[in-house]
Amino acid sequence: MIKIQALAKSFAISRGQKLSDSEKQDVRYSKEAFHSVRNVSFDCGSGEVLGLLGPNGAGKTTTLRILSTALQPDSGSVLIEGVDVLTQPVLARKKIGFLSSSTGLYGRLTAYENVAYFARLHGMSETALKQRIDELFTLLNMHDFANRKADAMSSGMKQKTAIARAVVHSPKVVILDEPTTGLDIMTTQTVLDFIRSLKQQGTPVIFSTHHLDEVASLCDRVVVIDKGISAFSDSFDVFKSLSADGDLRQAFMNVINPAGQNKEYN
Amino acid sequence: MWQVYLKELTELLRDKKTMFFVILLPILVFPVLFGIMGLVVANVAKNAEAEEHRYVIINADKAPELAEALFYHKNFKKVESDLTEPEALKQAIREDKFDLAIIIAEDFSAEVTNLTQSQWTVIYNMSSQLDMIDKYFNELLRDYSKKLQLAKLDSLGVSSDKVDALLQPVKLEKVNTAESRENLGEKIGGFVAYILIPLCLIGCSYPAVDIGAGEKERGTLETLLICPISRTAIVLGKFLTVLTTGLASALITVTSFGGWGYVIGSLMGVDIVAKTMSTLGVADLLLILMMLLPLSAIFAALLLSLSIYARSFKEAQNYIGPLSMVVFMPLIVALMPGVELTWAMAMLPIANVALAIKELIKGTMDIGMLLVIFGSTVVIAGAMLAFCVSWFQKEKVLFR
Numbered sequence: 251m252i253k254i255q256a257l258a259k260s261f262a263i264s265r266g267q268k269l270s271d272s273e274k275q276d277v278r279y280s281k282e283a284f285h286s287v288r289n290v291s292f293d294c295g296s297g298e299v300l301g302l303l304g305p306n307g308a309g310k311t312t313t314l315r316i317l318s319t320a321l322q323p324d325s326g327s328v329l330i331e332g333v334d335v336l337t338q339p340v341l342a343r344k345k346i347g348f349l350s351s352s353t354g355l356y357g358r359l360t361a362y363e364n365v366a367y368f369a370r371l372h373g374m375s376e377t378a379l380k381q382r383i384d385e386l387f388t389l390l391n392m393h394d395f396a397n398r399k400a401d402a403m404s405s406g407m408k409q410k411t412a413i414a415r416a417v418v419h420s421p422k423v424v425i426l427d428e429p430t431t432g433l434d435i436m437t438t439q440t441v442l443d444f445i446r447s448l449k450q451q452g453t454p455v456i457f458s459t460h461h462l463d464e465v466a467s468l469c470d471r472v473v474v475i476d477k478g479i480s481a482f483s484d485s486f487d488v489f490k491s492l493s494a495d496g497d498l499r500q501a502f503m504n505v506i507n508p509a510g511q512n513k514e515y516n
Numbered sequence: 517m518w519q520v521y522l523k524e525l526t527e528l529l530r531d532k533k534t535m536f537f538v539i540l541l542p543i544l545v546f547p548v549l550f551g552i553m554g555l556v557v558a559n560v561a562k563n564a565e566a567e568e569h570r571y572v573i574i575n576a577d578k579a580p581e582l583a584e585a586l587f588y589h590k591n592f593k594k595v596e597s598d599l600t601e602p603e604a605l606k607q608a609i610r611e612d613k614f615d616l617a618i619i620i621a622e623d624f625s626a627e628v629t630n631l632t633q634s635q636w637t638v639i640y641n642m643s644s645q646l647d648m649i650d651k652y653f654n655e656l657l658r659d660y661s662k663k664l665q666l667a668k669l670d671s672l673g674v675s676s677d678k679v680d681a682l683l684q685p686v687k688l689e690k691v692n693t694a695e696s697r698e699n700l701g702e703k704i705g706g707f708v709a710y711i712l713i714p715l716c717l718i719g720c721s722y723p724a725v726d727i728g729a730g731e732k733e734r735g736t737l738e739t740l741l742i743c744p745i746s747r748t749a750i751v752l753g754k755f756l757t758v759l760t761t762g763l764a765s766a767l768i769t770v771t772s773f774g775g776w777g778y779v780i781g782s783l784m785g786v787d788i789v790a791k792t793m794s795t796l797g798v799a800d801l802l803l804i805l806m807m808l809l810p811l812s813a814i815f816a817a818l819l820l821s822l823s824i825y826a827r828s829f830k831e832a833q834n835y836i837g838p839l840s841m842v843v844f845m846p847l848i849v850a851l852m853p854g855v856e857l858t859w860a861m862a863m864l865p866i867a868n869v870a871l872a873i874k875e876l877i878k879g880t881m882d883i884g885m886l887l888v889i890f891g892s893t894v895v896i897a898g899a900m901l902a903f904c905v906s907w908f909q910k911e912k913v914l915f916r
Binding site: 261262315318319320321322340341343344346348350352353354355356357358359363367368370371372373399415416 | 519530743744746911
């Protein structure tokens with residue numbers, strides 16, 4: 251159960267940094283700061299998959315980074331199973347599994363060592379982590395390359411290792427930042443299967459994406475972030491009904507460009 | 517923290533590049549380079565000694581004995597020339613027709629009755645660092661002058677047993693109070709510091725780039741940051757790793773130089789190395805290590821801060837270039853001839869450690885000053901580490 255309310259985060263603009271014309275038109279730029287996230291609120295129940303949509307630069311990654319405690323928001327609150335991420339980040343981190351498509355592995359460590367390192371950082375005992383890694387490697391069919399160094403793996407193997415690493419501590423919520431961007435079809439399938447299996451176990455998943463078909467096949471809830479504001483937050487069915495014929499692309503455009511404001515974007 | 521430390525060390529040990537910088541470079545490459553350098557220098561000196569110099573002698577008939585000695589000297593070869601004027605001779609030397617011109621004064625006479633001083637001229641290119649012409653010619657001239665001196669004194673009625681009293685009324689015997697160790701320390705002490713300190717820097721810099729900027733470039737930093745350990749623990753783990761490799765690099769170098777020195781020394785029968793080793797006690801070596809520890813900590817903290825700020829390997833390496841210049845400056849100051857460890861010098865970071873190492877090798881270290889230098893270096897290292905830790909908490913550093 252995750253509850254996010256009125257998140258805001260701005261980044262200082264260094265003096266002398268010139269803003270481009272398009273940046274000057276962006277309402278989020280002020281003289282001193284770039285207000286990346288202005289007002290984002292949503293929640294996600296257990297067993298639900300939440301899809302985070304929005305144009306590039308809308309504030310999706312910043313939101314997810316705040317959720318994963320990598321960044322500190324200026325205001326707002328994030329509660330994961332009642333634990334406040336902002337006041338108890340270390341405790342909250344134990345409940346979070348995080349993965350993005352750009353997440354790397356330590357190339358000179360084997361798959362097993364990569365996963366075990368993070369398990370140890372999460373404070374797992376040696377016996378517990380051995381058992382858990384064995385379990386995960388079986389689940390993801392990874393035993394064949396458990397002792398291969400990450401530098402020598404295919405992208406599919408790497409992604410599996412990254413997945414195992416993200417969930418080795420049995421997180422209460424899994425956050426994925428564009429997990430399928432730039433991956434080939436096989437590897438994408440691995441990620442999608444993984445999200446599905448989390449859903450079956452009742453673990454809530456929050457992921458950002460540009461692929462509407464992924465949203466259609468996986469998501470229970472949809473949040474659309476535009477210019478740092480959560481413009482839409484409701485169930486998938488409500489999102490779908492935003493367009494007359496149930497076309498998701500049209501529904502998305504309707505959220506981004508509500509009728510009457512189209513001129514701004516032309 | 518120890519988890520981070522262990523993992524970083526494991527990863528570094530598996531990296532061929534680290535192995536090269538930290539282990540292979542000091543064990544094999546440096547001694548070979550220095551060996552080659554020594555050989556080249558020795559060869560140049562040998563060649564210079566064996567070189568034959570073409571000379572022209574004017575008015576040779578005035579001093580036939582000298583002319584003969586020159587003629588039979590193995591490093592001088594007589595060349596005939598019609599030139600007699602100094603300007604013309606100078607020009608001819610510049611045009612490489614010969615190397616040396618000796619103009620014996622026209623009014624010179626080797627007769628014992630002649631009691632006036634005569635002025636001669638030699639013309640040659642004196643820009644060489646190894647002025648062998650000067651050496652050889654002076655030897656010949658000294659012998660010749662001595663012969664003339666004795667003959668003239670004899671003609672004046674000075675018997676040969678009184679010659680010494682007349683020419684050298686006082687003879688000096690010098691007694692050196694400096695121990696052989698002090699001499700040796702003065703000669704090689706600065707050099708040792710000059711090798712050790714940059715090695716600590718090099719030993720620190722590659723791992724620092726790898727585990728700072730490298731982590732950013734590979735995209736593993738974000739994952740590491742959201743692990744339930746504090747950022748301070750992450751930084752300290754990384755800092756210790758860098759410090760370890762820096763010190764390891766210095767230690768391995770010292771051991772390897774000692775080992776190579778021993779091998780070469782025993783093969784060539786040079787006992788200078790054995791002497792150095794025996795005069796340097798274990799306590800001195802430990803003190804040297806103790807001085808290097810906080811200095812390496814400064815390097816490690818600085819390099820890690822730079823590296824974590826950089827977005828990529830390349831950017832980090834660009835920052836490290838100027839940093840090594842900054843480190844070399846005080847080192848050069850410390851190595852200048854005549855620079856001694858004074859209280860003022862003890863305040864100059866890096867230079868003070870270099871001078872302290874020199875003093876330790878000489879065995880003339882003032883213990884109070886040593887403690888002050890150690891203390892001030894520790895304080896700077898602490899400040900740098902504190903900066904590094906707080907630097908690591910900043911979002912604008914981590915997510916650039």
